[in-house]
Amino acid sequence: SQQGEEDPQALSIQEGENATMNCSYKTSINNLQWYRQNSGRGLVHLILIRSNEREKHSGRLRVTLDTSKKSSSLLITASRAADTASYFCATDWQTSYDKVIFGPGTSLSVIP
């Protein structure tokens, strides 16, 4: 079964607004990562949060992790047209940390 699920599947916002996307997973993890993909190209790593962390920031990105609910959220503040992309969460499995599984992704469109 798939480790991570993302919500919403698609999101359309105006430039300058904030975008929030969520990820859920099914089993205990060691860490959770977020990636961005532009137009079918290779994925680019955005941020990693470990299971003992609750929040992490990187520039305009804010990631939270709630291990009790097995969920994470990615917030992009003050969005730009260049943020238009698909965003994926990825998790390992606590008992098989070599295996990194991706969720189905959220497609974000930022309208100028």
Add this chain to the structure above:
Amino acid sequence: NAGVTQTPKFQVLKTGQSMTLQCAQDMNHNSMYWYRQDPGMGLRLIYYSASEGTTDKGEVPNGYNVSRLNKREFSLRLESAAPSQTSVYFCASSRPTNEKLFFGSGTQLSVL
């Protein structure tokens, strides 16, 4: 540095043909991965290799074989291609095994 290099970038096969997708990384990473991405979907893990000499099945290994030739190279082989294997294939590598994956640019494979 080139990072993760995949060849070929595009390939068209007939049903039943075989081929090998090549992947090489020059970052001295221990772990390497093969994923497939179908249109509008997330990445699904085919096989991974946590270190030289080891390989393990991912979510969708059927119809594929892999070889970790050395630390740098990880190849994916389709012995008898099927239309269901039409997809974009991504290779990735990481140094800590479950952290920050670096992706190649992908191989677009069509099986007719």
